[in-house]
Amino acid sequence: MNFELTKEQRMIKKMVRDFAEDSIRPKAIQIDKEARFPVEIFEQMAELGLMGIPFPEEYGGSDGDTLSYALAVEEIGRVCGSTGLSYAAAVSLGASPIYYFGTEEQKQKYLTPLANGKALGSFGLTEPNAGSDAGGTKTTAVEDGADYIINGEKCFITNASFAETIIVTAVTGKQSNGKNIISAIIVPADSEGLTITSNYDKMGVRGSDTAEIILDNVRVPKENLLGDPEKGFKQFLYTLDGGRISIAALGLGIAQASLEKALDYAKERKQFGKSISSFQAVQFKLADMSMEVELARNMVHKAAWLKDQDKPFSKEAAYAKLYATETAFRAANQAIQIHGGYGYMREYEVERYLRDAKLLEIGEGTSEIQRLVIARQLGC
Amino acid sequence: MNIYVLLKKTFDTEEKINVSNGEIEDDGAEFIINPYDEYAVEEAINQRDAHGGEVTVVTVGDEDSEKQLRTALAMGADKAVLINTEDDLEEGDAFTTAKILEAYFEDKEADLILGGNVAIDEASGQVGPRLAEYLGIPYVTTITDLKIEGENVTIEKDVEGDVEIVETSLPLLVTCQQGLNEPRYPSLPGIMKAKKKPLEELEIDDLDLDEDDVAAKTKTIDIFLPPEKEAGRVLEGDASEQVQELVSILKNDEKVL
């Protein structure tokens, strides 16, 4: 048993923290207020090799592991939830499926620009009538000669307006038992018939691009089918398991930030002639926050470690996602409380943490769905 | 070009520092590359990229200094040398470090040695100049610009806010001041590659030195934190009353008049 990070992991954590403090923190309030996707930050992240941490060098990646990637997401989430979400979605949802399931050719062509950060990727699973119930996908891909013709509608898709490739899930046929076969297909964002609009006015993660996609007779070559044509559903469940580790890491970052802000403020703020940190009511809040942050961190690291060891990690990823994101929400809420009236103001940032954290209890599987995943693993 | 960087591990003065029994507590302190040495690393990499050659980062420290050396390798340095004095020396000062480095450089053909202007922990600013003296090469401190053409070197040096232009030649030792460059972050691929770059570990024995040869010339009597900053006082009343009160404070309380 060894709880220590490796030298490389510690260096990565420090580098990303320094970068996030210097280059992202000064813009975090403005990114949220203006709901602006920070393209320039993603360019800098690409230069530092952050977009390709968990991918091999031969595909433009940095040859790191899942744990290093989780550390990077935590550090970015610690200063800016919007940037953190777009980062996590680009790597875990936009690029990872191509790495897991793509052919050599698909990896060369589509993974390389995503891993070296020249382009962003998106993953379009959710539809207006198929959210938690992804099996209810209505989008269809019909074979036509050497192509697929795709029709349908996707909603709430992260990074789509800035993406070069979108992995879209669609019904490609029926199994012998009558169930739909759902596959994933790589769709270039500039394909004819593809319309991307981002008009959502969001509660939080406002600087992360979220878009609606309409596919109207979009034609892509059959070779763009990702992975096994019969196992599309299983494949994206695996993708989501991996993605959950990154959303958990993002929650951890927000929870950590909430704790730091609350602790600093409590030590400084004086009421009744004393620092409010000397009141037991405030101390107990801080003690709980600190404990939960550390528990969440242990769970995130364990899930990432299991994945890196090629061991089953589905249940642990769900634990991590569920616990870390709910910890983020509680910690942000308590951080506001400890800030009193000031906490309600944008300038103090903790109210943003709460708005950003709320998304994490919904995206990539709601908290209820995490409990379902866990219960299923228990044999229920 | 044979480029060397002198690098020191220091504690992060932006983090909390605890002193007990006249010593800084290592536990809980965060350690970093001395910030001025980061300018040296960055400059060394830039000069190598412009003129070719190799950058070797040298530290006199302990086992934990490997982390800072690896960071310099991740930024782009080619090789690292750790002169580990942990088992041999109880304490040392600028003399100790410079003497050890002198022995290390004895058989090296260094064209350019870069160090930080000072280390933020002890701030002696002496290791660089002492080493240059021992090696018999010119040195320029607190540089903010460095241009090398062949053997000729033109330097901008910070003199308390003014700029002095110095012409000199290789081989040369310089110490780096803020403003010289913007140190890069070690990139992810850089960090992964640093694992495979050579890091040589030496002890003073390997340099044919004894403890006595490098015994510190100075003695640290005490280490203490500066007094906590007290809250300011706001003077009241109209301007003339405030002036009167201020003068009285300066005379009677602070006794500076």
Ligand SMILES: Cc1cc2nc3c(=O)[nH]c(=O)nc-3n(C[C@H](O)[C@H](O)[C@H](O)COP(=O)(O)OP(=O)(O)OC[C@H]3O[C@@H](n4cnc5c(N)ncnc54)[C@H](O)[C@@H]3O)c2cc1C
């Ligand atoms: C900012 C943002 C970014 C997003 N990014 C992406 C993206 O990049 N790609 C993508 O494909 N999707 C993305 N999504 C969509 C997200 O994954 C879905 O919103 C989420 O899965 C929930 O689906 P839904 O909104 O349809 O809610 P529903 O599925 O309609 O859920 C509504 C409520 O019912 C509960 N519920 C549903 N089924 C059950 C059940 N069986 N048992 C108990 N409770 C249940 C849910 O937990 C929830 O509380 C994003 C969403 C947002 C808001």
Ligand SMILES: Cc1cc2nc3c(=O)[nH]c(=O)nc-3n(C[C@H](O)[C@H](O)[C@H](O)COP(=O)(O)OP(=O)(O)OC[C@H]3O[C@@H](n4cnc5c(N)ncnc54)[C@H](O)[C@@H]3O)c2cc1C
């Ligand atoms: C939108 C808005 C509208 C407002 N409108 C008005 C208004 O119309 N008129 C008006 O006068 N004020 C108004 N206020 C101010 C509001 O009443 C105060 O913000 C509130 O009383 C808390 O005071 P504070 O912000 O100074 O927090 P603090 O008193 O500094 O409290 C900070 C934290 O410390 C805790 N704490 C403090 N003392 C103790 C203790 N002894 N033991 C345990 N915990 C303690 C608090 O519970 C809180 O969690 C408004 C505030 C907002 C945000």
